[in-house]
Amino acid sequence: xxxxxxxxxxxxxxxxxxxxxxxxxxxxxxxxxxxxxxxxxxxxxxxxxxxxxxxxxxxxxxxxxxxxxxxxxxxxxxxxxxxxxxxxxxxxxxxxxxxxxxxxxxxxxxxxxxxxxxxxx
Amino acid sequence: xxxxxxxxxxxxxxxxxxxxxxxxxxxxxxxxxxxxxxxxxxxxxxxxxxxxxxxxxxxxxxxxxxxxxxxxxxxxxxxxxxxxxxxxxxxxxxxxxxxxxxxxxxxxxxxxxxxxxxxxxxxxxxxxxxxxxxxxxxxxxxxxxxxxxxxxxxxxxxxxxxxxxxxxxxxxxxxxxxxxxxxxxxxxxxxxxxxxxxxxxxxxxxxxxxxxxxxxxxxxxxxxxxxxxxxxxxxxxxxxxxxxxxxxxxxxxxxxxxxxxxxxxxxxxxxxxxxxxxxxxxxxxxxxxxxxxxxxxxxxxxxxxxxxxxxxxxxxxxxxxxxxxxxxxxxxxxxxxxxxxxxxxxxxxxxxxxxxxxxxxxxxxxxxxxxxxxxxxxxxxxxxxxxxxxxxxxxxxxxxxxxxxxxxxxxxxxxxxxxxxxxxxxxxxxxxxxxxxxxxxxxxxxxxxxxxxxxxxxxxxxxxxxxxxxxxxxxxxxxxxxxxxxxxxxxxxxxxxxxxxxxxxxxxxxxxxxxxxxxxxxxxxxxxxxxxxxx
Numbered sequence: 001x002x003x004x005x006x007x008x009x010x011x012x013x014x015x016x017x018x019x020x021x022x023x024x025x026x027x028x029x030x031x032x033x034x035x036x037x038x039x040x041x042x043x044x045x046x047x048x049x050x051x052x053x054x055x056x057x058x059x060x061x062x063x064x065x066x067x068x069x070x071x072x073x074x075x076x077x078x079x080x081x082x083x084x085x086x087x088x089x090x091x092x093x094x095x096x097x098x099x100x101x102x103x104x105x106x107x108x109x110x111x112x113x114x115x116x117x118x119x120x121x
Numbered sequence: 122x123x124x125x126x127x128x129x130x131x132x133x134x135x136x137x138x139x140x141x142x143x144x145x146x147x148x149x150x151x152x153x154x155x156x157x158x159x160x161x162x163x164x165x166x167x168x169x170x171x172x173x174x175x176x177x178x179x180x181x182x183x184x185x186x187x188x189x190x191x192x193x194x195x196x197x198x199x200x201x202x203x204x205x206x207x208x209x210x211x212x213x214x215x216x217x218x219x220x221x222x223x224x225x226x227x228x229x230x231x232x233x234x235x236x237x238x239x240x241x242x243x244x245x246x247x248x249x250x251x252x253x254x255x256x257x258x259x260x261x262x263x264x265x266x267x268x269x270x271x272x273x274x275x276x277x278x279x280x281x282x283x284x285x286x287x288x289x290x291x292x293x294x295x296x297x298x299x300x301x302x303x304x305x306x307x308x309x310x311x312x313x314x315x316x317x318x319x320x321x322x323x324x325x326x327x328x329x330x331x332x333x334x335x336x337x338x339x340x341x342x343x344x345x346x347x348x349x350x351x352x353x354x355x356x357x358x359x360x361x362x363x364x365x366x367x368x369x370x371x372x373x374x375x376x377x378x379x380x381x382x383x384x385x386x387x388x389x390x391x392x393x394x395x396x397x398x399x400x401x402x403x404x405x406x407x408x409x410x411x412x413x414x415x416x417x418x419x420x421x422x423x424x425x426x427x428x429x430x431x432x433x434x435x436x437x438x439x440x441x442x443x444x445x446x447x448x449x450x451x452x453x454x455x456x457x458x459x460x461x462x463x464x465x466x467x468x469x470x471x472x473x474x475x476x477x478x479x480x481x482x483x484x485x486x487x488x489x490x491x492x493x494x495x496x497x498x499x500x501x502x503x504x505x506x507x508x509x510x511x512x513x514x515x516x517x518x519x520x521x522x523x524x525x526x527x528x529x530x531x532x533x534x535x536x537x538x539x540x541x542x543x544x545x546x547x548x549x550x551x552x553x554x555x556x557x558x559x560x561x562x563x564x565x566x567x568x569x570x571x572x573x574x575x576x577x578x579x580x581x582x583x584x585x586x587x588x589x590x591x592x593x594x595x596x597x598x599x600x601x602x603x604x605x606x607x608x609x610x611x612x613x614x615x616x617x618x619x620x621x622x623x624x625x626x627x628x629x630x631x632x633x634x635x636x637x638x639x640x641x642x643x644x645x646x647x648x649x650x651x652x653x654x655x656x
Contacts, residue, residue, distance in 0.1 A: 032435060035243045035264075038209045040149055042134055042192060049493045050136055050191065050264065080151075117244070120152050120164065121214055 028088040035117040036085045037078065051086070051114040052078045059098070060107050071109070079115035086114040123164075123171035125150045133205060136192045138496035138559065139594070142200045142633075145184070148175055149207040161213050165237065165348070166323055168211055169295055169303055172345050177298035179204050179629060186629050188345050190239060190266025194273055194592035195499055198340060201632045206345070208239035208266055213348075214248050223312035225656065228352055233290060233313060237348045238268035242285075245351075246485035254353040255484050258282040262491035268346040273592035274338045274543050276552065277488070278402045278420075278533035280378065286337045286540050291350030293324060294336065294343055297626045301325060303347070304621070306333045309655035313350055322348075328656040335617035337540035340591060340640065342618055342630050358425040359401060359487045361434075362387055363418060363478040371405050371417040375509045375532055375551060378403075390423050398423060406473050407530040409517040410462035418473050422487065434482035437475075438489050461525035465557075473529075496559035498528065498569055500576060501552050501590035503544040506534055508585050509551035515579050516553060523567055523575055528557020541614045542607060544588035552590065570596055577602065597637045604639075611640065619644040620652045 028047075037052040044053065054076075062069055075082040088111065095108030126149050132141035150171055158164050179186040187201030190208050199205075214237065219230045232254065236245055242256070243263035249255055258279040265275055267285070271292075276284035290313040292306045305319045309328035319326040336343040370385050380399045381392075390398050402422035480487065504512045509532060520526045533552045538545040544552075562568030567575075573596040580587045588606045589595045596602075603611045619627060627643055635641035 033247060035241050038191065038207075040207045040209070041128070041130060041147060042136060045138070045495070047493055117212070117241075118151075118210065119244075120155060120212060121161070121248070 024092045026088050026090040030086040034085055037115045037117045053112055053114055054078050055112050057110045060109055062105050080118040081116045083116040085116045088112040123150050123152050123168045137195050139195045142197060143202050146204045151210045161215055162321055165213055169347055172295050173298045187341050187632050190269035191264050193265050195594050196592055198591055198634045211237045211239040213237040214240055221314055221318045223315045226313050228313050232352050233350055235348055235350050236267050238346050240267050249353050253356050255356045257288045257354055259488050261488055263488060267349055272339055272341050276535045278404045280534050281536055283536040283538050284545050287538050288352045289349050290352050292336055293348040295347050296344035296622050306336055308333045312656050327652055327654045329652055332617050332652045334539050335541040335614045338542045342635055344630055356427040358427050358481055359422045360425050361422045361480045361487055363420050363474040363476055365416050365418050365476045368415050368417045371419050372510045375405060376507055403534055405532040409520050409530055410465050431481045434480040434486050437478055437480050461527050498559045499554055499556040499593045500573055501554035501593040503550040503552050503588035504585055505547040506549045506551040512585050513553050515583055516576055519575055519579050527560055528555040530555050541610050544590055546588055569594055616644040616647055620647045
C-alpha cells in the first residue's frame with residue numbers, strides 16, 4: 001500500500017514536472033526586412049549579442065471593464081525608431097496560473113524585444 | 122548638431138568574441154535629426170565636423186583613433202587601444218542626378234549612390250531595391266557596414282564580380298581635424314562625380330588611380346571613411362542549387378573553372394549546345410574528417426533576370442543552427458579532442474546546406490541575416506585557383522595531423538581586385554577557409570595561434586603564393602608575412618598612406634594590427650606629385 005502511494009506521488013511529481021517544462025516556452029518573431037538597432041558595446045553572449053535588447057518582466061493589471069491591453073513601444077535610447085524588429089515572448093506555468101487565479105485581471109508579461117535601427121533618410 | 126556619446130570602457134570585443142581587447146574610450150555619434158536639419162547633405166557635413174572634433178580631441182591627448190562598424194572581423198584589425206568610434210548610426214544614403222556626374226564619367230547617374238560609413242549591407246540592399254537596383258556582390262551575410270567591408274576586403278564567391286570594394290567608385294575620407302582634411306578620392310581614369318558635388322561635401326578632390334587603389338582596402342589606416350560612392354546594377358535574381366558531387370569533379374572545377382567542359386551539369390542550367398553554364402557563384406564545402414571524401418557538397422548560384430513573382434526563399438534561407446548547442450559540445454571537445462571529428466561529422470547536416478536544396482531570391486534574400494552562433498574562428502587563405510587543390514590538401518592534411526580542429530573547410534572564388542592590398546590578388550583567387558567554433562588550447566588540443574602559424578609555414582614550405590583575409594584569424598606577427606604576401610605592393614601602399622596623411626595622423630590612425638603587420642611605419646621617400654589629382 002505504502003509503495004503504491006510513493007509510486008503515485010512520484011508519478012504525480014513526474015507529470016507535474018513534465019507539465020511545468022512543457023508549459024514554459026518562448027516564441028521569437030523577427031522581421032524579414034530591416035536592420036536591428038545595434039548593441040554597443042557588445043555584452044551579451046546569446047542570440048541577441050549584436051542587438052540592442054530591451055527586456056520587460058512585469059505584471060500588468062487589467063481593469064474589470066477592459067477587454068485587452070496594449071503595450072506601446074516608445075522611442076528611447078535603445079529603441080530610437082520605436083519600430084519593432086524582433087520580439088520574443090515567454091510563457092510559463094506561473095503566468096498561466098496567475099491569469100487563471102485572478103480571472104485574467106493580472107497578466108505576467110515577460111518579453112524581449114529589439115527595435116529597428118533608426119533610419120535618418 | 123550631431124551628438125556623440127563618450128563611454129569610458131576597459132575592454133572591447135568583436136562580435137565573435139575574439140578578444141577582449143583593452144580600450145579607454147568608445148565614441149558613438151548620432152546624426153542631427155531631420156526635423157531640425159532637413160537637408161541630408163547638411164547632416165552629412167555636420168557629421169563630418171563632429172568627427173573632426175573627435176579627431177582633434179584624440180590628437181590633443183596624443184592617443185589613437187579608429188572607427189569600426191559591426192565588429193565582425195575576427196582579427197584585431199578594428200581595434201584601437203585608446204579610442205574607438207562606433208559608426209553604425211551614421212547611415213545616410215542618397216542617389217545622384219546627371220548634373221552631379223563628371224564630364225568624363227562612364228557611370229549612369231541612376232546606378233551610383235552615396236552611402237555613409239555606418240550603413241550595413243542589409244540597409245543598403247533595401248535602399249537599392251527601392252530604386253530597382255542591387256549590390257553586385259556581398260559577403261555570405263549582410264550585417265557588415267560598408268566602410269568595414271571595403272577596409273577588410275569582404276567578398277562572396279561571385280566568379281565574375283570580385284569583392285565589395287570592387288564596385289566602390291569614390292571614397293570620402295576625413296584625414297585630420299583641419300580645414301582641407303576632408304578629401305574625396307576617385308580614379309583619374311574612371312571619374313564619377315564632378316567638382317561641384319565634391320564642393321557640396323566640403324571636400325577637396327584627388328583623382329589618382331594609385332592613391333584610390335591604395336585607400337580602397339585601407340585597413341582603417343587612411344583616415345576615417347565617412348562615405349563611399351558605389352556603382353549598383355539592376356535588380357536580379359539568383360537561383361541557388363546545393364548538390365553533392367564527385368569530389369574529383371568539384372576540385373577539377375576549382376582548379377580550372379571550366380564549367381563548360383565539365384561533366385557536372387544542372388538541369389536547366391545548360392546552354393543551347395547542352396554545355397553547363399558558368400555559375401555566378403561557386404562554393405565547395407569540405408569536411409576534412411568525413412570518411413566519404415569521394416563526394417563534396419557544392420553550392421552553385423546562377424544569375425536570372427528579375428521578376429516580381431518567385432517562390433519564397435525564406436523557409437530555407439532562415440534555417441540555422443542553435444549556437445548554444447555548439448558551445449556545449451565544444452567545451453566537451455576541449456577535454457576530449459578525439460570527439461571533434463565525430464562532432465564535426467554530427468554537425469555536418471546543420472553546418473552544410475541541405476543537398477538538393479533550391480532557392481530563388483534576390484542577392485539580399487539569398488545572403489540574408491546570419492544569426493549569432495557563439496564565439497567563432499575563421500582562417501581564410503587566398504591562393505591562385507590553379508593552386509587551390511594542392512593548397513586545400515596541404516591545409517586539410519595539416520588539420521588532421523596537428524588537429525583536430527573544430528571547423529570545416531570551404532572554397533570560394535573571387536575575381537582579381539584592383540585594390541593595392543586586396544587579398545584577391547590573383548586573376549581568380551580561391552579563398553580556402555576553415556570556419557568553426559572558437560576553442561581554448563589545452564594539453565590535448567593545439568591552440569588557434571599555433572594552428573595559424575603552421576598553416577602559413579605549410580604554404581610557404583610548399584611554395585604556394587598566398588594571401589590572408591584581413592578580417593580573419595591568423596598569425597599576423599609571422600616574420601615578414603605582409604612582404605611575403607604582397608611584395609612591393611606593401612611599400613607602395615605605405616607610401617600612398619604617408620603621402621596622404623600627416624605624420625601625426627598616421628600615428629593617430631594606426632593600431633596594434635598595423636604595427637604587428639609592419640604596415641604602420643612611415644615612408645619618407647615620396648615621389649613628387651605622387652598623389653596629385655590627375656583629372
